[in-house]
Amino acid sequence: MPINRIKNIDEIENQDGDKISIADLASGMYGGSGGTVSASGLAITREEDADSIDYSFNVGGNAADGHSSSASHVMFAGGYDGSTLNTCDMKQFSTSSYSADHGDLTQARSSLAAGSDGTQVMFGAGHNGSASPNVNTCDMKQFSDSSYSEGHGALSQARHAPAAASDGTQVMFGGGYTNGNVNTCDMKQFSDSSYSEGHGALTVATHSPAAASDGTQVMFGGGYRTASVNTVEIKQFSTDAIAVDHGDLTVARFALAAGSDGTQVMFGGGRNGSYANTVDMKQFSTAALAVDHGDLIQARRYLAAGSDGTQVMFGGGENGSRLDTCDMKQFSSAANAVDHGDLTQERSGLSAGSGNA
16 A cells, blocks of 8 residues: 555664664754754655655654644634634635635534644634533544534533644643633643543633644743733643743733744734734744734734744634634734635634644
C-alpha cells in the first residue's frame, strides 16, 4: 500500500544506518535552509509516482494551535445571534468570497474554544443559554465532511469563555468562567473521546483570554479577572506545572482572538472600556512586551481566528451589533488588516481552527 504521509517521528535513518534527529535537520545542519520543529515532529510527504527514496520533507508542517503551514480553510463554529448557535462555516484563505455552510455542532453554544490538528477541529466548553448555562461538551468536526460533528467526550469542568490551542495531537483548554473565573487547564486528546485530564493551571483565574501555540507550549494573552488585563502567560504541553508569566500585551483587553505562525502570536480585537481594533505581535522566545502590529478593519470583541502560518483570518464578533466580518492580517507586515469577505451569519462568541478540507 502506498504511504502518502508519515507523522510524529523524532529521527530518520539513511541507507548507511546514520541517524539524523529532526531538530538537526530543521536547523539546516545537513545543508537545508532549516525550518520550525514542533512537538509533532516531521511530516514526510510522498511525491506522486515517487520511489521510496524520493520524499520531500516538510518540517513543522503539522497543525499547531489550530494553524497549519499549509492550511487552506478556517472552520468557524458556534456563537450567538440573539440565541445560541450550532452553525459551522468554512472560509478559505485563498478567496474573499462568502464562507460556506459546513454542518453543525452537536450542541448550540457560545463562548466556546477550539484547537485543530489540521484535518479536524475539537470544540469544547461553552454557554448554552439555559438556566444552567455552562457546558463541558467536546465535539469533533472534520474539515473534509460537512455532516454533523461527533461527540468527543468532555472537559473536566463545565465552563464558558476559556481559550484553547493544539500541538497537533491534543488540545489544551485554559481559564474560563463558571460561577466565577477559573484557572483550570485541561488536556484533551484528538485520538481519545474519554474525559480530558487536569493539566495544571493558569497563574490567575481568568475568563475570555486568547491562546495560540508553537507546538510545544501555549501562549495565553489578555482576558478578564477583576478588570481587563494585558497579562501574557506560557503553559507547556509536556508538564502540568502552573503557567509562567511571559510579559504583556500593548493594551489590556478581554474577548480577543489569536493565531500563531510557530514563532510568534498575533492577538487582535477585544474590549477594555471601548471596543478595540488593536493587533499585537508577541514572541514565544522572549518575555519582552508585545509590539503593535497594525489594526483590524473593525473594532470588536468576541471574535475568532485561525492561521495558515503566514496570515491570520479573524471572523465575527460584536461592537454593539453582531458582525459577519472577516479580516486577513499578515505576520510579515504591520499594515492594517484587509477585508476578506463574510461569514454565513452575523454572530459573536464563536470559535475557530484552521486546516485542510
